[in-house]
Amino acid sequence: MDFSHFQYQKQSLYCSHYVPHVSPFRSIFLFYNRRRIITLLFFWRLPLSPLAILRQTIALSIHFFPNEERKLNCQNQKSEVLISARKPRNMALLEFFGCAFLAFGPPLAMFLITIAKDPIRIIILIASAFFWLLALLMSSLLWLVADTLNSPIVVGVVFSVLLQELFRYLIYLLLRKAEVGLKKLTESDTAIITNKNILAYVSGLGFGIISGTFSLVNVLADATGPGTVGLHGDSNLFFLTSSLTTLCFVLLHTAWGVLFFHALDTKKFLPLIWVVTSHLLVSLLTLMNPSQLYLATILPAYAVLVVTALWAAGAAGASFTSLKKCLTIQPKTVQVRVED
């Protein structure tokens, strides 16, 4: 290539290039600006002047359709087309959605199918989630004190678990007190009154969902990419194990809720002790995560989940016979319907 006339030979076609629309200093405060512009557009600028409206409309459209790579017809320089076509795919985003579905899929299903249909259940779910938050606040304050005294993290974990169980007891008291009021509210759906386990289940799920959200959202926010964990020697399955642990805790809280309420209702202390000790056990097991013994955490945690879930189901009235009934009765009812 001859460079002597490099500078002023006007090239007729330019290959792909970026066309900026937004000022440099603005994209820093993009979110803030977007809200501000909408506010201005609809509440302040709109009645004032047509020019202002034009400006704001353009600004708004610029914001919602930012830098678009405009590819012009390009024949001379094939390489540049190749380069612009080769944009790396962000595989981390796929991982992000996988982890989000894994940790929050089951609770989402439970919420949509069993909770969302009844406003009372939603209220109770939120109330119990609020109680868990109170427990978190208390344990944070305690941890603040403990940390200044250089206590090991074990102390914080133990106190946090005990506080959560204390607040589970408080929401139990509250719900039992509110039962009379609930009876008045729910005239159509009587299941929530007749079956006490439903209240227990809903409040347990409330605990689970909020604790799961708090433990995973920060992690998920960093999982959007482009990178994944492991540069400094951490396991690159970090996001997966975090999600599995979170899911386990969500389900455990639900089962603990049922078992805990049932134990208090029937004044049996063995399930109560199981709830507290297994909660302590599983929480303390997670302390092994920094040393990357993920299986040593997850396998016992899921074992505890199976035991607790079965126990809770039993407490709620399920048994092998009822399970069998479910599995076998259905075809019969179908048959009956056909005969009709």
Next chain:
Amino acid sequence: MAGILNVKKVCWLLFSAILLATDLSGERITEKIYQRIDDGFSCFRRLNGTHQIGCSSSQSGNVGVVHYVGKKLDFDWLLEVGPDAPYVVLLAPDLFRRENLMSLKNSGKVAGIVVLNQTDTTFHNPSPAPPYSNDLTCPNKITGLYKNDEFSSYCDSNPWNPAGDAILFEDFQFPIFFINETKLNQSVLLDDCYLKFNRPIEGTPPSYPLCAIELKAFMWAAVDTPTCLRRGRLNMLLNPQPSEYCDPLGNVNIFVPVLAANKSSGPVRNHSVIFISARLDSASIFDGLSVGADTAITGMATLIAIADMINKFKFDIRREEIENIFLVLFNGEAFDYIGSSRMAYEMTLGKFPKPLKEENPSQSPLIGLEHIKYWIELGSLAPHGDKKIYLHTDPKSRSDIRVDSNVMNLINALMNNQGNLTVESVNASIPLPPASLQSFLKKDLSIPGLLISNHKNAFTNQFYNNEWDTFQTISSSKLSKHLAEVAQTVSAAIYKLATRDEMPTNIVANVTLLESILECYLVNANCSLFSWLLNGRNNLATGSILPTYVGVTHGDGAYKALSLRTRHLLAMVSGDPLDINKTACINSDHNEIYHYYWMGEYESNNSSGTCYRSTVKTSYAVSPAFEIEDYDWASGEYSSWTESRWETFSVRIFLKASSLQAVSIFVFGVVVLLLSFAVTYWVETNSALLFPPSPEAVAC
């Protein structure tokens, strides 16, 4: 009441406890994923009237798998095998050359390039073997004097800069960074990233996870200068928070009229002013990496030494013949003579040094091109082997006999005062090398002038306009001595021309001054000379070197820092020390002839400060193209360079998970989601059977 108070107290305690808690910061997952790399210099985008050059990343940054290329053979693997594209290629400095860059650029496999400059590791990276220059083989030819005449072909057959590979003028669609790694035992990019995760073993591609790097250097400007300026204007009109996309390159020219003159003493006579000039700037691809040791600083330092000597004999000048001597430092010369073309343009318009105003009595008289008697330009002057300096002249102007005889006077004056040097006059038929003088000759061919440099044909400077043009490549024990001898020769010649006498032997070049200047500009900008000039407010890191790149007009920081210090330095060497205190100095009558500088109040030096009255001035070094209305951007008359705006440069490394792992996690997540819906639905529909009311509940 007491109860409420207590509650308030408790609340207050809790609140302060929470405030305190903000000190306790937990480790975020981000720190497990990313590692920032801070010692980077980025390539950026510049535009001229017709093209864009330089680099830009996408707005969110370019991501690529790290691959190290330490020797030529490694390119083959990358281009032919390399299955994990896009790559970001780590290059040893010696491999950062045109043919390699072009093969990488054209492969379409590359998302970015990092030049990895390591001082000491197992991978030994020496600085690139000379010659190595990123400028054109004929720098600044298009805006130069010989654009369309019989001399224009000279450079094509005998290039001034044969090493020039024109990488500086190439447009890359990906970012390029220059990263210094000075760690002695563990290199982040090589050891922790490439060798640990990415090295192919016996040609087999590495397995995931791979170490990837994100390079962010997004440029707002595109296409060319007129397009960018137009978009900027449009943005100003429509955007609630307007901003330009690019800025014209520019800084200040610094000049000293040796004798103070007032316009009241009448206009300057024709052919009565001697100009001595040098350039202050150089260029490189990377922002902040342009020392320009031989390209700019050798000539500049010599000019300051000459200013120091002229100041000692300025009252000997025969005023009836020579009215004044101007010492000029041009800025932006690397980008099509920005500084010199602007000064020549202002001279032709009668605006130099400042347009005359009736109401202002303290103004210098106008200087035009017709007032110039002689022009001496100092080019690159570092000694390369011999103690020769060469005098280049312009054949076009010398075709006029009157000009030719004046040029001969100039040559003779220099040759008669050569001292220990050997002064050689280059063949009169050979055109000028790239020089600021060309901008003035372009306007007026009657100026007798010459360029003094260290090369006869091609540049002896092996790193012309390159980031490796540093002190190391020109260092020798003789450097400051050699420059002092050049200063001595030039000053003696000027003395002869201005007074018709021999220069007294007691006027000698100040070698100590030259050594301090070279130290400050080339080795360590946090030096005592700069601190002295700025009364201790030097504020630069030890070992930092101020870049000589011209910068942009609206810019600040490093590029303005250099011209500030240079102006003070010239004020010191050319100024008259006055016996007044600080307040009197600062409150003196600063006007367009004199300016008063308070310098030397420097605590660690225990000196109390001196007031210098100096005639140092600055003028804008911005291309006239940005002043002229309806300028034809494609004409090549003046420099049309602008620099894109950008927000930040950032580099970080992290691991990239394999697609298989990401996909399997995604599928697992979706399966769990669907399964849980199915199971929950089944349990819900069968709940009456599955959970029969227990006898106790019935009993209730």
